[in-house]
Amino acid sequence: MVDGSNELTQLKISEVRDSFGRQGLMTSIGASCKELSHGRCAIELPFSELVGQQQGFFHGGIIGALADVAGGYAAMTLLPAGRDVLTLEYKINFLKPAAGDRLIAEGLVLRMGKSVCVTRADVFAEKDGHRTLCAAMQQSMMAAVAAS
Amino acid sequence: MVDGSNELTQLKISEVRDSFGRQGLMTSIGASCKELSHGRCAIELPFSELVGQQQGFFHGGIIGALADVAGGYAAMTLLPAGRDVLTLEYKINFLKPAAGDRLIAEGLVLRMGKSVCVTRADVFAEKDGHRTLCAAMQQSMMAAVAAS
Amino acid sequence: MVDGSNELTQLKISEVRDSFGRQGLMTSIGASCKELSHGRCAIELPFSELVGQQQGFFHGGIIGALADVAGGYAAMTLLPAGRDVLTLEYKINFLKPAAGDRLIAEGLVLRMGKSVCVTRADVFAEKDGHRTLCAAMQQSMMAAVAAS
Amino acid sequence: MVDGSNELTQLKISEVRDSFGRQGLMTSIGASCKELSHGRCAIELPFSELVGQQQGFFHGGIIGALADVAGGYAAMTLLPAGRDVLTLEYKINFLKPAAGDRLIAEGLVLRMGKSVCVTRADVFAEKDGHRTLCAAMQQSMMAAVAAS
Numbered sequence: 001m002v003d004g005s006n007e008l009t010q011l012k013i014s015e016v017r018d019s020f021g022r023q024g025l026m027t028s029i030g031a032s033c034k035e036l037s038h039g040r041c042a043i044e045l046p047f048s049e050l051v052g053q054q055q056g057f058f059h060g061g062i063i064g065a066l067a068d069v070a071g072g073y074a075a076m077t078l079l080p081a082g083r084d085v086l087t088l089e090y091k092i093n094f095l096k097p098a099a100g101d102r103l104i105a106e107g108l109v110l111r112m113g114k115s116v117c118v119t120r121a122d123v124f125a126e127k128d129g130h131r132t133l134c135a136a137m138q139q140s141m142m143a144a145v146a147a148s
Numbered sequence: 149m150v151d152g153s154n155e156l157t158q159l160k161i162s163e164v165r166d167s168f169g170r171q172g173l174m175t176s177i178g179a180s181c182k183e184l185s186h187g188r189c190a191i192e193l194p195f196s197e198l199v200g201q202q203q204g205f206f207h208g209g210i211i212g213a214l215a216d217v218a219g220g221y222a223a224m225t226l227l228p229a230g231r232d233v234l235t236l237e238y239k240i241n242f243l244k245p246a247a248g249d250r251l252i253a254e255g256l257v258l259r260m261g262k263s264v265c266v267t268r269a270d271v272f273a274e275k276d277g278h279r280t281l282c283a284a285m286q287q288s289m290m291a292a293v294a295a296s
Numbered sequence: 297m298v299d300g301s302n303e304l305t306q307l308k309i310s311e312v313r314d315s316f317g318r319q320g321l322m323t324s325i326g327a328s329c330k331e332l333s334h335g336r337c338a339i340e341l342p343f344s345e346l347v348g349q350q351q352g353f354f355h356g357g358i359i360g361a362l363a364d365v366a367g368g369y370a371a372m373t374l375l376p377a378g379r380d381v382l383t384l385e386y387k388i389n390f391l392k393p394a395a396g397d398r399l400i401a402e403g404l405v406l407r408m409g410k411s412v413c414v415t416r417a418d419v420f421a422e423k424d425g426h427r428t429l430c431a432a433m434q435q436s437m438m439a440a441v442a443a444s
Numbered sequence: 445m446v447d448g449s450n451e452l453t454q455l456k457i458s459e460v461r462d463s464f465g466r467q468g469l470m471t472s473i474g475a476s477c478k479e480l481s482h483g484r485c486a487i488e489l490p491f492s493e494l495v496g497q498q499q500g501f502f503h504g505g506i507i508g509a510l511a512d513v514a515g516g517y518a519a520m521t522l523l524p525a526g527r528d529v530l531t532l533e534y535k536i537n538f539l540k541p542a543a544g545d546r547l548i549a550e551g552l553v554l555r556m557g558k559s560v561c562v563t564r565a566d567v568f569a570e571k572d573g574h575r576t577l578c579a580a581m582q583q584s585m586m587a588a589v590a591a592s
């Protein structure tokens with residue numbers, strides 16, 4: 001993943017980080033926004049009981065939430081300042097049990113249209129520094145006016 | 149939704165409730181399994197900051213997680229004792245902002261095959277006793293051996 | 297499925313039928329629009345070699361196309377005259393092999409928003425008068441200006 | 445896309461081509477299998493009225509069918525001889541109107557599991573030698589015994 005965060009304006013970076021900070025779920029579970037560049041965003045989450053399921057893996061709902069957020073902020077980087085995004089829909093395939101110390105969701109914009117933006121996200125589980133692709137998502141976002 | 153929980157064996161009901169209780173995410177956010185019958189399951193979640201997004205609605209990731217769980221346990225009611233389910237994939241469309249006091253996800257089995265089960269779930273936001281359909285999900289589950 | 301076609305204006309019915317008639321694929325394979333009412337549309341297709349796959353069932357791509365069209369025209373019935381629809385995305389689960397004399401796709405609008413419309417469609421294979429649910433679809437449509 | 449067709453056994457290549465030839469829909473519309481390698485498959489389709497929609501673009505249903513087939517044969521290249529594939533489900537986002545002389549669907553396996561295989565496919569419209577990404581698909585396939 002290209003780190004092109006220096007190409008984004010400081011205003012856009014602030015907007016995304018502010019928006020992320022207002023997401024009760026994301027901050028509660030300890031997720032953070034690791035990378036941000038034009039059309040790309042990576043979100044990271046350490047493992048905790050709060051985000052587990054009955055077999056000790058990351059919960060599928062959390063994997064979906066992380067992928068959704070990574071795709072959403074990837075889309076937001078390509079919008080003019082003052083615009084927020086709403087998820088219209090997403091589809092996620094679970095490829096392997098998400099076992100590991102942390103989860104990384106990488107979102108990527110496939111197409112930025114006039115009103116709808118289509119993204120993909122890959123979610124990796126990392127264990128002892130080794131990454132395994134554990135989920136693949138495809139998503140539609142709609143541009144909206146940012147919450148003030 | 150038909151409450152046919154008396155038709156299910158006590159063993160199956162115990163299995164589903166035990167499995168639900170082991171889901172760190174579901175218990176952490178305060179979700180509970182409200183109804184359980186052949187091929188159907190309803191999950192309920194009261195609003196809290198923990199499950200909110202940046203505009204004060206229920207977070208899309210949580211809506212997805214609830215729908216996923218409702219579909220999964222609906223499938224589990226149709227399996228022999230000692231079998232668990234794994235989500236292969238799901239797709240969710242967000243229809244309206246999920247504003248309200250609580251969220252209700254109703255899962256329904258469309259087709260129970262030999263190894264794959266297809267479900268739908270509708271997610272409602274309830275405010276002052278009035279329900280609004282806010283998301284629609286379609287999902288594939290795979291039967292697996294239950295975690296002991 | 298309710299046949300409420302008399303509730304639709306003749307203009308809207310004409311628009312949908314004209315649009316259907318301009319679809320080279322639909323007319324080439326022998327599909328027809330059987331029912332049309334507010335938020336609902338049913339499309340029918342007799343079996344022929346043209347629409348088969350390697351095992352003699354209806355081809356999955358054709359099942360998808362029929363579901364897509366049924367959802368699309370269901371959406372179009374709720375739009376003002378002169379508006380066409382574009383498919384943003386759809387997701388289809390195949391439940392059983394589609395074996396039979398004809399295929400029937402029933403589309404239903406779940407939510408008509410300002411710019412995006414979400415639908416579901418069920419696809420049945422009919423053999424000797426008996427219907428089997430063989431596929432389930434969920435779809436997003438966007439309103440557009442009709443082609444003249 | 446890597447052309448690694450020489451790495452596949454002649455038996456596997458024959459199996460895929462035989463299976464493709466038995467698909468009434470694919471041969472009727474003039475589609476052909478252009479590339480085949482481990483975990484990858486490209487399908488090509490020239491434009492004709494038969495595959496058009498009401499505005500003169502490639503029909504969405506055909507785009508879906510081509511993507512479905514490309515993903516399916518990509519999966520089949522990784523299976524032992526004598527095994528066929530069945531589509532469990534797919535999800536497709538339409539990114540741009542598919543205007544052009546021909547359509548190319550490129551399928552790629554993301555994960556080959558014991559019974560389920562997950563793929564992605566990108567569909568391009570080609571006009572005067574220039575390719576435009578017009579659709580993105582994500583799909584689950586199941587291994588089955590080949591039709592004799």
